[in-house]
Structure formats: C-alpha cells, structure tokens
Amino acid sequence: MKLNDTSIAATLTTLEQRDDFIGRHIGPDAPEIAAMLHTLELGSLDQLIDRVVPASIRGQAPLALPTARTEAEALARLREIAACNQVFKSFIGMGYHDCHTPAVILRNVMENPAWYTAYTPYQPEISQGRLEALLNFQTMVADLTGLEIANGSLLDEATAAAEAMTFCQRLSKNKAPVFFVSRDCHPQTVEVVHTRAEPLGIQVVVGDAATDLADLDCFGVLLQYPASRGEIIDYSEITAAAHAKNALVVVAADLLSLTLLTPPGEFGADVAIGSTQRFGVPLGFGGPHAAYFATRDAHKRVMPGRVAGVSIDSHGAPAYRLAMQTREQHIRRQKATSNICTAQVLLAIMASMYACYHGPTGLTTIARRVHRLTAILAGGLRQLGADVRNTAFFDTLTVAVTDASTVHAAARAAGMNLREIDTRSVGISLDETTTRADVEALWSVFAGGRALPDFSATDAATADALPAALLRASSFLTHPVFNSHHSETQMLRYLRRLADKDLALDRTMIPLGSCTMKLNATTEMIPVTWREFGGLHPFAPAEQTRGYKMLTDELQQMLCVCTGYDAVSLQPNAGSQGEYAGLLAIRAYHASRGEAHRDVCLIPSSAHGTNPATSQMAGLRVVVVACDDKGNVDVADLRAKAEQHSDKLAAIMITYPSTHGVFETAVGEICEIVHHHGGQVYIDGANMNAMVGLCAPGKFGGDVSHLNLHKTFCIPHGGGGPGVGPIGVKSHLAPFLPGHGGSGLKGIGAVSAAPYGSASILPITWTYITLMGREGLRQASVLAILNANYIARRLAPHYPVLYQGQNGLVAHECILDLRPLKERTGITVDDVAKRLIDFGFHAPTMSFPVAGTLMIEPTESESKEELDRFCDAMIAIREEIEQVGDGRLDAHDNPLTNAPHTAAALVGEWTHPYSREQAVFPLVSLRANKYWPPVGRVDNVYGDRNLVCACPPMSAYETP
Incomplete structure (x- = not known):
C-alpha cells in the first residue's frame, strides 16, 4: 500500500510523539487533562495555576534550560560525558574497595x-x-x-x-x-x-x-x-x-x-x-x-x-x-x-x-584470597627491597618510598591508582577483584626495571600476616538464610519471592503526601550501572574524573536554574544531611560577620520533625511559631517571635508549599520579617515538585534550600534510601557550602564521607532534567497540581479536605480529615490505610502533619485512570465506613477493622458477618489484577514488647 503525503505526515507526527519523553513521564494525556479541568470547573491549566500559585511569587520567564532531548539523545550525551572518566584499577582503599556485584543481584x-x-x-x-x-x-x-x-x-x-x-x-x-x-x-x-x-x-x-x-x-x-x-x-x-x-x-x-x-x-x-x-x-x-x-x-x-x-x-x-x-x-x-x-x-x-549468595564459607574464601594476595604482594615487594611498614595486616600495605610522586606516576602509567599518603609513603589496598596479574603489575611499579619475583615461589615462601591472637574462633552467619541460596536458581527465586510480597511503584501509585513518589524512568536508571560511573574511587585523581566534573558542574547549574539560587553543593547524601548543611552554612555566615551569638531558629508548628532535630544538631535553639486554623504560618505570631529574639535570630525553617499542601500567600512577608531582624530564610525543598518552572525559592526570599533529588528529581526511594539532599544557596552563603579535604572543595567541614556524596546516582537527575527540558519541568509541576486538585475535588463529598488555599484549591497534595468519621463510627485512619491494601494500594501518609488524617500526593506521573481507581477505592471504603456507622456492618468485625485480608484467611471456616467476596474483591475490577498481602495486620505493641531484630529461627515459621 502506498502512503499519501497526509498519512506520511500523520505517521511522522505519531513517531515524534512516541519519542517525546515528556508525554511518557506525565501520566494524563490531553483528553484526561480536559476532563479533570472540567471536574474542577476550570477552563485551562493556566487558570488553575493563576488560582493556586500566588502571583507575587510566580515567575513569568521560561526556565533558562535547553529544550527537551529525546531518550536516545540524552543517553548519547551521557556516553560522551562518561567517556571522559578514566577507570583505572583502584588500590586506594580508605574504606572503598572494588568488588564483583553478582549478576543475579545486579539484575x-x-x-x-x-x-x-x-x-x-x-x-x-x-x-x-x-x-x-x-x-x-x-x-x-x-x-x-x-x-x-x-x-x-x-x-x-x-x-x-x-x-x-x-x-x-x-x-x-x-x-x-x-x-x-x-x-x-x-x-x-x-x-x-x-x-x-x-x-x-x-x-x-x-x-x-x-x-x-x-x-x-x-x-x-x-x-x-x-x-x-x-x-x-x-x-x-x-x-x-x-x-x-x-x-x-x-x-x-x-x-x-x-x-x-x-x-x-x-x-x-x-x-x-x-x-x-x-x-x-x-x-x-x-x-x-x-x-x-x-x-x-x-x-x-x-x-x-x-x-x-x-x-x-x-x-x-x-x-x-x-x-x-x-x-x-x-x-x-x-x-x-x-x-x-x-x-x-x-x-x-x-x-x-x-552475604546470602556467598554464605559464610564463600565470604571467608573471598577474605582469605584477598589476604593471601596481599601477603604475596608484601613478600615480593620486600624481595625488591621495598620498605613495607606493616607487620600484621589484612588487605592494605603502607610502603615507604623515596619520592611518592614518582611511584604514583609509574602506577598511573600502568593504569593503576595507589593511595596518596604523603611525599614519602604510598598505600596499596587489594580487594575481591585483584588478580595475580595485578600483583605482578604492582611489583613492576617498584621494580625499576629489575626482574620480578616469581609468584609461585613467593607464595610458597610467604606466611600469612594475620596475628594469631586475633584470629576469629566464633561462628557467624549460621542462620539457614545464609546457607540456602548459593546457586543462581535459588537466589533468583528467593529475590522473586521477596519482591512478590511487596507493593512498589511498578504495581501501583504510591500516593504519599510530602514524599512525591513519581516515575523513575528506565532511561534515567540505565547509566547508574555503567562502569565509567560505577567504577571510580571517590579519591581518584582529578584528571581521571573529568566526566564526573562535567556532570556535576552541569547538574549544579541545572539545579540553580530550577531553584533561583546562585550555587549548589551536591555533597549531602540525604535530605536530612542537606538540612544540616544548610543550617551550618547559615551558622558560619553569621559567625563570619561577628554574629556567632545568633542561635535562635524559628520553626512553624506544622514543620516536618527533621527540621527541629536538625536545628538542635546544628547548635541552634528552636522557637516554635504557631500556625492558623488554615495551616498557614501565623504571621502575627512570627512577627512577635522575630521581634522578641531579634538580636539572636539566626534563621527560620519553612516548607513551601506548606506542609499542609497550600501555597501560602504571605511567604514573601514571612521572608521580609526574618530578614529585617537579621535572620536567614531556610526553605525546605520537600515540596519542590509543585514549584519547578512556576516559582523559585531563591527568588521569592529564600537564602538556602535543600532538594530531595530522590523525590522531585526522580532518584528512586529504594525502600528507604538512597537519597540525595543537595543544597542551593544565594551568593552570600556560597563560601560556606560543605568542603572536603579529599577533593579540595573549600567551605565548611565535610558532611559526608565522599566529596560528592552519592555520586553514582546523580546521572538520574541529570537525565530527568535533560529529558524534560524547560517546558517539561514546568508541565510536570502544573500536572502535579492538577492531579492533586482532581483527587481533592472527587473525594471532597466523601471526606473533608482539611486545608485549601484562598481559592478553594490545594497545591500538589491534599489532606483528608478522618477525625469526624472516627468520632461517629470508631473507624480509624489506620483502618482505612489497611483496607486500601485490599484494594491494591499503598496508603497515603498517615497522621502527618495532623493526627487522624491522610495526606495524598499523586504526582504528575499518574494517569487519570489510576487516579480514578484510587478515588473509587476511597469512595468504596467511605461507603463501608457509613455501613459501620449505621449498623449494617458490625462495629468490631468488619472489612475495615480486619483489613488487610490474606489469601490464607479465606481458607476454611468463614466466621465474619460479611462475605469473602467483600473482603478481597470489594470492587469488580480487582478480580483481574489482585495483590494478595502476605500477612494480616501486624501487631505493633507485641513487636515492641517482644523485640527481635535478627533473623528468627526456622522453628518460628512452623505451624503450631
């Protein structure tokens, strides 16, 4: 069949759309967006943003970033960057060792x-x-x-x-x-x-x-x-x-x-x-x-x-x-x-x-091999006349030399890095990947052209160097889990069995308010396992890490554009550490101006608990600022507290949009009050997902913010980490960003072990920003706000929405108030959370920032279909709560208080006054794709009273 010009054009347009990452990352398509706007009685996305984001802080110009690249283009560019890194054989040690990731665990x-x-x-x-x-x-x-x-x-x-x-x-x-x-x-x-x-x-x-x-x-x-x-x-x-x-x-x-x-x-x-x-x-x-x-x-x-x-x-x-x-x-x-x-x-x-894959025997074998090669290395070096300073060692040697720079140059010429200790000594650490050829190559660095020792003869003539008095006699890893999964088949099935028990983003939305569990696209994840990013030691010479320098420089600039700040540090390896580094920068800034006495940190009562904890760690005194009945910072109370502590005010820590899920219109005034009294404004970036491309904390009054790259910028949460919490600062705080002796970074002391923290996952965020471009990043923020408001509007007739902005809308998340329902029916927020499991959903954030509530954040990655599926579940649960309230369901024996329902619970006699079908298939749609929780509701009180925090014996799993 011959295509005419019109069909060719249509085909090309379709192909271009398929290569548009923005459309893959953002869940709702154009018809769905139109339908959600219709539900909200709004005519356009611009009208939505006009009503949600205060005009006083909203940016008008597009982000100063390039337009979006395709996935192929982004990966090609990352390949160019990665090629600028040189992966030498690392013998630097210092707590970092190359190793073999078993392929079954990698995949x-x-x-x-x-x-x-x-x-x-x-x-x-x-x-x-x-x-x-x-x-x-x-x-x-x-x-x-x-x-x-x-x-x-x-x-x-x-x-x-x-x-x-x-x-x-x-x-x-x-x-x-x-x-x-x-x-x-x-x-x-x-x-x-x-x-x-x-x-x-x-x-x-x-x-x-x-x-x-x-x-x-x-x-x-x-x-x-x-x-x-x-x-x-x-x-x-x-x-x-x-x-x-x-x-x-x-x-x-x-x-x-x-x-x-x-x-x-x-x-x-x-x-x-x-x-x-x-x-x-x-x-x-x-x-x-x-x-x-x-x-x-x-x-x-x-x-x-x-x-x-x-x-x-x-x-x-x-x-x-x-x-x-x-x-x-x-x-x-x-x-x-x-x-x-x-x-x-x-x-x-x-x-x-x-440890499970290798077991105690395998780990011991690896350790013995590493030590044996180290002993042979030491023996050969001594034969060559080298001054090995260690007598008892495991895998690391210190060698005294006449000129360390000459030794390092010889090693690098052979593609190896040794530890730089000082001008008269070098360090050598071996690891699991070290081979006989590596030992001989190391000998050649010290041989000065002389014949190398014979490996086998040196092996035979060299004793181990482990002190007899410190040899381990006790057993370890005796539990069956460390002695049952040594073949790839066994390990593969064990990993699959564990994964099948869990709910993650690959099965369902995770609507956690304040936590922004959005798509972690496969293309963003691919570079993490490239050897050019994964194989570098954090203290490798700078000339070998030029690719990382390019990546980090570009990423820092990208984040500056997104936040409105002037400088960024990528070193903090969690949001909590970013908070800490930000307050240290403020503290050092005050000290540099002769105002080290400023030690009061104002924190709204609604703040995430890490804020006051971080303030205490940074040596600051917490003064709590009240919030009004709409969840906003009480400006009058803030003004009074700022005046009261004016001579000692160091900072305020606020979250924006607020922890209650609204864009506070007084944020500019809040910043002005604190600045007037000599303080600095720390804006927690936990909710940055609602701001990128719309407003920038560095432009509406913030002096420093941390960013959760594991949230807004797509680094996955990994079941509780990794996270990355870089900080952005205005220029006056830039000299006080975290330094690091291992890299020459200047500033306050190091806040993590490595100069760039969790460096190997930074390509994820670089790729996300590159794929989205200036248009896509703004669109992501807009759609995050749309999705949250759609959920709030659909659920409002069934659950009160606790906080809303002045136009009756929320930001990127909404809080449902279940307290009236508990008072009337006895059903708790925990019951609703557990019942959602029967519908195949991860629960929203429970009882934060207000006890007895659910905070829901859908993110831009979820389609209207998934949002409706969640809303349908919540509405069905609301009907069950009503049935409890009017007596149609027993107050103590009902689908909510007994949730979640396991497959095992269906077997045998059924004594509940509701049906098995209502228990596990409350919606017809669940029959086609049912998640079966592996356990019933977990008893927290029993767990704390009978604390066991190690693998229980196999007898614990035997049926009585």
Whole structure:
C-alpha cells in the first residue's frame, strides 16, 4: 500500500510523539487533562495555576534550560560525558574497595523496579519482602561484628562514626566534653566527625590510641580495625583502659576482615560501625553505600536509624515491621538525638543478598584470597627491597618510598591508582577483584626495571600476616538464610519471592503526601550501572574524573536554574544531611560577620520533625511559631517571635508549599520579617515538585534550600534510601557550602564521607532534567497540581479536605480529615490505610502533619485512570465506613477493622458477618489484577514488647 503525503505526515507526527519523553513521564494525556479541568470547573491549566500559585511569587520567564532531548539523545550525551572518566584499577582503599556485584543481584535488585521504586516500609503488611531483606542485613552485621543488635543501615561510614560519637555522649557516664579519635582512622571519617562535633561543643582529640589516651579524660573513643594504613592492632587493652575511664568504645571495622579476625564485640567494643560497600556494591565515586551500626542490646533504644523487627500478625503468624518507631527522629522533633530519617535500604539489601549468595564459607574464601594476595604482594615487594611498614595486616600495605610522586606516576602509567599518603609513603589496598596479574603489575611499579619475583615461589615462601591472637574462633552467619541460596536458581527465586510480597511503584501509585513518589524512568536508571560511573574511587585523581566534573558542574547549574539560587553543593547524601548543611552554612555566615551569638531558629508548628532535630544538631535553639486554623504560618505570631529574639535570630525553617499542601500567600512577608531582624530564610525543598518552572525559592526570599533529588528529581526511594539532599544557596552563603579535604572543595567541614556524596546516582537527575527540558519541568509541576486538585475535588463529598488555599484549591497534595468519621463510627485512619491494601494500594501518609488524617500526593506521573481507581477505592471504603456507622456492618468485625485480608484467611471456616467476596474483591475490577498481602495486620505493641531484630529461627515459621 502506498502512503499519501497526509498519512506520511500523520505517521511522522505519531513517531515524534512516541519519542517525546515528556508525554511518557506525565501520566494524563490531553483528553484526561480536559476532563479533570472540567471536574474542577476550570477552563485551562493556566487558570488553575493563576488560582493556586500566588502571583507575587510566580515567575513569568521560561526556565533558562535547553529544550527537551529525546531518550536516545540524552543517553548519547551521557556516553560522551562518561567517556571522559578514566577507570583505572583502584588500590586506594580508605574504606572503598572494588568488588564483583553478582549478576543475579545486579539484575534482580539494583536494576529491578520492584526493589528500587519501593517506599520506606512504614506499612509493614505490604513491605514484608524488603523487611526480611533488612532483617538479613541486621543479622549479617550483628554476626560479623559480634554485637547483639544492628540497625537497618546508615548513610556512610563517616556519618555513622559521627552518629556513634553523639550516641556515646548520651550514654557515657564520663561527662567530659572530649571525644578521642585514633589517628589510624580514615581521614574522611575524622573530617566529618570534626564537622558534627563543633556545633555541639564536643572537643575532638586526634592522637595515638596506644599512648595519648592514658592521660585523657573523654566520653568516647573511635578506633579503626584494621587501621586505615593497614596495620591490625589488638585493641583489647585500649578498650579496657577506656572503659576504666567510663568511656565507650566505637570500632570502625571492615566487615570482610571480620570473617578472619576477632570481631569488635568480642574484645569489648560498645559500638561497631563501618561500610558494607565491598559486599557487592559498586564504588560509584563514593556512593550510595550502606553504612552499618551495631551495639549492645542494652543500648538498642538509643541507637540511631531504623530497625527491622519481628512481630506477629492478626492470625498469630510471624510478621516483620519497623520496630520502636517512636525512636524515629521526625517524631521526636527537637528532643531528637539525630536527624536521620532515611537510610540506604537498597544498598543494604544488595549487601545482605551478597552475604546470602556467598554464605559464610564463600565470604571467608573471598577474605582469605584477598589476604593471601596481599601477603604475596608484601613478600615480593620486600624481595625488591621495598620498605613495607606493616607487620600484621589484612588487605592494605603502607610502603615507604623515596619520592611518592614518582611511584604514583609509574602506577598511573600502568593504569593503576595507589593511595596518596604523603611525599614519602604510598598505600596499596587489594580487594575481591585483584588478580595475580595485578600483583605482578604492582611489583613492576617498584621494580625499576629489575626482574620480578616469581609468584609461585613467593607464595610458597610467604606466611600469612594475620596475628594469631586475633584470629576469629566464633561462628557467624549460621542462620539457614545464609546457607540456602548459593546457586543462581535459588537466589533468583528467593529475590522473586521477596519482591512478590511487596507493593512498589511498578504495581501501583504510591500516593504519599510530602514524599512525591513519581516515575523513575528506565532511561534515567540505565547509566547508574555503567562502569565509567560505577567504577571510580571517590579519591581518584582529578584528571581521571573529568566526566564526573562535567556532570556535576552541569547538574549544579541545572539545579540553580530550577531553584533561583546562585550555587549548589551536591555533597549531602540525604535530605536530612542537606538540612544540616544548610543550617551550618547559615551558622558560619553569621559567625563570619561577628554574629556567632545568633542561635535562635524559628520553626512553624506544622514543620516536618527533621527540621527541629536538625536545628538542635546544628547548635541552634528552636522557637516554635504557631500556625492558623488554615495551616498557614501565623504571621502575627512570627512577627512577635522575630521581634522578641531579634538580636539572636539566626534563621527560620519553612516548607513551601506548606506542609499542609497550600501555597501560602504571605511567604514573601514571612521572608521580609526574618530578614529585617537579621535572620536567614531556610526553605525546605520537600515540596519542590509543585514549584519547578512556576516559582523559585531563591527568588521569592529564600537564602538556602535543600532538594530531595530522590523525590522531585526522580532518584528512586529504594525502600528507604538512597537519597540525595543537595543544597542551593544565594551568593552570600556560597563560601560556606560543605568542603572536603579529599577533593579540595573549600567551605565548611565535610558532611559526608565522599566529596560528592552519592555520586553514582546523580546521572538520574541529570537525565530527568535533560529529558524534560524547560517546558517539561514546568508541565510536570502544573500536572502535579492538577492531579492533586482532581483527587481533592472527587473525594471532597466523601471526606473533608482539611486545608485549601484562598481559592478553594490545594497545591500538589491534599489532606483528608478522618477525625469526624472516627468520632461517629470508631473507624480509624489506620483502618482505612489497611483496607486500601485490599484494594491494591499503598496508603497515603498517615497522621502527618495532623493526627487522624491522610495526606495524598499523586504526582504528575499518574494517569487519570489510576487516579480514578484510587478515588473509587476511597469512595468504596467511605461507603463501608457509613455501613459501620449505621449498623449494617458490625462495629468490631468488619472489612475495615480486619483489613488487610490474606489469601490464607479465606481458607476454611468463614466466621465474619460479611462475605469473602467483600473482603478481597470489594470492587469488580480487582478480580483481574489482585495483590494478595502476605500477612494480616501486624501487631505493633507485641513487636515492641517482644523485640527481635535478627533473623528468627526456622522453628518460628512452623505451624503450631
């Protein structure tokens, strides 16, 4: 058939539309947009924005960004950038080691949206898979460190050390304001500990643990095991001496070495921290990697971070949950001991599966091979006359040299990087990927043209260098989960079995208010696993990381354009760390002007709990500002508080649009009041998804904001992390962005272990912005607002919408008030959340910012069809609530109070006064695509009273 000109044109137009990423990212199409506007009784999207976003802050000019690129164009450009990186063989060490990611884990966890698009497991019934994986992680860490309890990961080793410092300060009976850090710790760890200590008035003393501790009064001690330069030190006497001073001991330990060495818990350590990166997680130029934190059981309720625990469900069966949730820092607010409200769950899951795949025998084999190659390397170097300074070591050597620069030049000429220690010594760290050829290549660097040692003869003549007194005697990873999945078939099926238990974005919308769970497009994810991005050490020479420099420079400029700020730091590796870095910048700015006495931070009562927690960590005093009955900041109260504390006002922290889901019209006035009294304005970027392309915090009064790249800018949440929380600042704060000794970045101290934080996932955001372009980014914000208002309008007749703007509309999220329904029927917000599981939905945000409410944020990625599916579920649930209220359903035995309903619950006798069909198929549409929750409602009280935070024995799963 011959096509005429008209059909050819139509075909080309269709093809162009198919290559339009904007149309793929944004859920509603043109007819759906028109239908939603009709429901809202609006004539256009422009009319919607005119009524939602105050004209006083709205930008008129398009974003100063290029137009959208196609997916093929964006990936081609990223290939060019990636090619500017040079991936040398890394022997730098310092807590970062190359490794092999088992392909079955790479494909089925790291590259699997069932894992990387999942949310934090606050709803345990739909999170049993990732909770089991976290429990495996905790068990792995506790077993290897010899301590009783571990958390579900922290952000990186350096920040884990800083968390351990404040942990020790709270628990230690020694009240001296001194924390001792061994000079054998990794330098980036020392730097972050210094940063975190200063605002809290903690004095950090760095010295030789063997000699300098004797006359020092301190509350805590940080040791590195093995030491940063390789030596294995027996810390038992140092630990005993510290305990005699009532100081607690923290040991930063390499987990792989602990398969061969006495674990910290067995020589008296109170805390063990470190990184699990070498357990199958790529280097990634520094992150993301899962840190670990383990301690004694007696200290579990003070331990930072999240903890997965074991409870029972409504049928008495074992079920997993996040334990001790009242410890969460966003709940404790200014009484918090940390501001950590996320983790590195996806990477922790990868590390735990690495341990499951290899098992105790496999891990020990890997460790023995790494050590054996290191011993052979040392033996050959000594034959060549090199001065190897270590006597007892695991995988790292320090070699004294005449001129380090000459040695580094020779190594780089051979495609290898050694550690730069000083002008007279170099470091060499081996890893799982090291081969015999690598050892011989390293010998050649020191041989000066001489014949190389014979590898086999050197092997035969060289003894191991592990101290006999510190060889591990205790068993580890004895649980069946670490001894059952060693074939790829077994591991593949185990990962599939766990993923099938969970609800993630690949199955359904995740309508979490304040959390912006939007599409993480496949094209955005692809570059993360490229070797050019994943294979670089964070302290590789600058000439080898030019691609990353291009990427970060371009991304920083993109974010400046989106926010209206003048400079950006990409270093903070979570939103909480971005908050912290922003307040440190404000604090340093005031100090530079001779106003270090400014220490009051105003925080609205509606703020996310990390805001007051962060303020406390930064050494600021929290003063709460009231909100009015519409959820807006009470300007009169703000003015009074600002005047009251005028001479000491440091900052205000606000969220915009507000935590209540509206664009406050007084935001400009709020900023002016604070500036008038000498303070700085911190605008929390959690809700930036409603502003990009419409208004910019840096232009309507903000001095600093953090951005949740894992939300607004498409980095996936990974079941509770990774996250990235860069900060944007106005020019006067730019000199106070986080610095980093490992990269030459100038400014305040480092806030994360790596100079660019979680660098390997930054290509996701670069790709998203590139694919959307200036038009698409604005369109995404507009559609996020449209979708939220559509849901609010459809549900308003059934549930009161608690807060609305002056034109009766919301921003990008809406809050439904269930409190009147509870008073009349007894049905709680928890019952509605659990009942949504029977409809195949993740619950919205519960009881935040107001108890007894649901906060819903659909994002721009959801189509009208999905929005209607959610609304239909909520309306059906509202009818069930009405049936409870008028007595048609039993008040205590009904589909809501018994939700969620498992498949197992349908088997056998059915005693409920409602039908099986109503329980599991409340809508006809569910018959075609039913999610079956693996457990019934989890008993939180039982879980806290019977705390178990490690893998339970298999007998726990046996039917009584």
